[in-house]
Amino acid sequence: MFALIDGNNFYVSCERVFRPSLNGVPVVVLSNNDGCCVARSNEAKDLGIKMGQPWFEVKHLERIVGLVGLSANFVLYGDISDRMMSIAAGLGPTQEVYSIDESFIGMDGVRGDLVRRARTVRERILQWIGIPTCVGMAPTKTLAKLANHVAKTAERKPGSYPAELAQVCNFGALPAAELEAVFKATEVNEVWGVGRRIGRQLVDAGVTTVWDLANLDVAAVRGRWGVVLERTVRELRGQTCIGLDDAPEPKQQIACTRSFGRPVSALAPLEQAVSEFASRAAEKLRSQRGAAASVLVFVRTSPFRQGPQYSRSIVVPLRRPTADSRLLGTAAIDGMRAIWREGHDFAKAGVMLLDLEDEDRCQGELDLDVQEGSSRDTRRLMAAVDAVNGRFGKGMIHVGSTGQSGPPRAWGMRQERRTPQYTTQWSDVPVARA
Amino acid sequence: MNSIFDTPVAVGATDVSLPIAGTSVQCGFPSPAEDFQVQRLDLGSLLIKHPQATYFFRTAGTSMIDAGIDDGDLLVVDRGVKPLNRHIVVAVVDGEFTVKYLQLRAGRVRLKAANATFPDIVPREGQTIEVWGVVTACIKQFQV
Numbered sequence: 001m002f003a004l005i006d007g008n009n010f011y012v013s014c015e016r017v018f019r020p021s022l023n024g025v026p027v028v029v030l031s032n033n034d035g036c037c038v039a040r041s042n043e044a045k046d047l048g049i050k051m052g053q054p055w056f057e058v059k060h061l062e063r064i065v066g067l068v069g070l071s072a073n074f075v076l077y078g079d080i081s082d083r084m085m086s087i088a089a090g091l092g093p094t095q096e097v098y099s100i101d102e103s104f105i106g107m108d109g110v111r112g113d114l115v116r117r118a119r120t121v122r123e124r125i126l127q128w129i130g131i132p133t134c135v136g137m138a139p140t141k142t143l144a145k146l147a148n149h150v151a152k153t154a155e156r157k158p159g160s161y162p163a164e165l166a167q168v169c170n171f172g173a174l175p176a177a178e179l180e181a182v183f184k185a186t187e188v189n190e191v192w193g194v195g196r197r198i199g200r201q202l203v204d205a206g207v208t209t210v211w212d213l214a215n216l217d218v219a220a221v222r223g224r225w226g227v228v229l230e231r232t233v234r235e236l237r238g239q240t241c242i243g244l245d246d247a248p249e250p251k252q253q254i255a256c257t258r259s260f261g262r263p264v265s266a267l268a269p270l271e272q273a274v275s276e277f278a279s280r281a282a283e284k285l286r287s288q289r290g291a292a293a294s295v296l297v298f299v300r301t302s303p304f305r306q307g308p309q310y311s312r313s314i315v316v317p318l319r320r321p322t323a324d325s326r327l328l329g330t331a332a333i334d335g336m337r338a339i340w341r342e343g344h345d346f347a348k349a350g351v352m353l354l355d356l357e358d359e360d361r362c363q364g365e366l367d368l369d370v371q372e373g374s375s376r377d378t379r380r381l382m383a384a385v386d387a388v389n390g391r392f393g394k395g396m397i398h399v400g401s402t403g404q405s406g407p408p409r410a411w412g413m414r415q416e417r418r419t420p421q422y423t424t425q426w427s428d429v430p431v432a433r434a
Numbered sequence: 435m436n437s438i439f440d441t442p443v444a445v446g447a448t449d450v451s452l453p454i455a456g457t458s459v460q461c462g463f464p465s466p467a468e469d470f471q472v473q474r475l476d477l478g479s480l481l482i483k484h485p486q487a488t489y490f491f492r493t494a495g496t497s498m499i500d501a502g503i504d505d506g507d508l509l510v511v512d513r514g515v516k517p518l519n520r521h522i523v524v525a526v527v528d529g530e531f532t533v534k535y536l537q538l539r540a541g542r543v544r545l546k547a548a549n550a551t552f553p554d555i556v557p558r559e560g561q562t563i564e565v566w567g568v569v570t571a572c573i574k575q576f577q578v
Binding site for chain 1: 484486487489490491492493494495496497498503508509513514524526528529530531532533564566
């Protein structure tokens, strides 16, 4: 038995915890550089604002209906997520945190009324943290995800499903006839693992509802769409194919890429940018105890702007795998120097660390041409840097080429509408009138 | 005649490690406190009962000075505590946070200041007062 618990309109809900005046108001949270809507309140959904819709297309609603657009405050969302997940863990013995606002819980061995248990945990998250959530429960992860969709939709659109399935929906406790009715009332596109392309093919083939998909012949599905969709069909029938991933595999590549706040054409700021991205990626690399053997650097212009277009990437191989911010930064800068061209307005750049391996599994070599001290193990130095930055704030110790102490960075992210970091900075804690 | 001492004795399959007293041997007395080492007092563990439910607020204003809450103090606010009559709470009034005494009497909610010059806050027609969290501590820092 699995449960999927997730926060309703999570980013917007986080903002509302500390800005109660946003309750009842249409709110959207914008992606990096205030580009697109990545979270919408129910009021904003009712205005017809779509997921991923560019801000400039809906900005006029600010004046007309009082729409509020906020820059994403990921520091805040991360802290609230952490609080939420630790309470959600109380649902059952095992947990897989699937994304910032979603968590699967393994419910095997949990006795008693599961719906009541889920309602208790849901209430506690709402009361203690301030985030409304929905819970779906079922014998497989795909079904739990679907049950969660039903729980959410039943709450938001009364009449779409039976009202008692709102907020908490347990497929395992539904009589077969009711489950069939729910499956028949749900579009096939809502199924986890059915992407847009396969969804369209299924509809063309006359498979429009979840019920249709669950009743397809398994062998025929594998023949036409492959083993992934076969697995989905089996899961819809209650056969567990996807287990709980409570210890995720280390990542095979680590990327840090960003669109710039405004176009950048000179080489120097781009060197700063990729050096910074390399440092960020290196921190992630060290947190999974890895080392990278090559560094990919790319830079590109914006396809939405006038002017000459240019897009290039390069892979810089390293002599030996490392997690040292300085060496990775140097490689990134070398790469940028090789691909940069004069006379372009660049909109985005990024660094990807490739050929990752375990930090302890390194090929030894003879010191033939190495100067004294240069092959020294820098892991302790980097661990010290991470510890200092963890305690005194990001970037307290940084590689000089990231340009953090210089003038404001031309390539910095645009976040003109960000709320304060209420729970992670003493200077930003909310104010109560006394 | 063979005595038992002639028979080889099998060495145990597992290693036996002997405890070493203290972490290093020094000429002098071992620290008598060694067996009594525990965690040093931590202010967080005293002030925070429900870590996931606890948030901090800064006060602005003088309406709570008779409760010992001054302008600029730091409040520890616990959403995991059930608000009861006479608790000091952070409440939401007209979309703003305010800190006051909570009065629950005969099912009616009223927010009372701890300063005679401030009137009580009573919900008007259709207005709701939402208790956001219970203030469990007030922290003052002094100029040094």
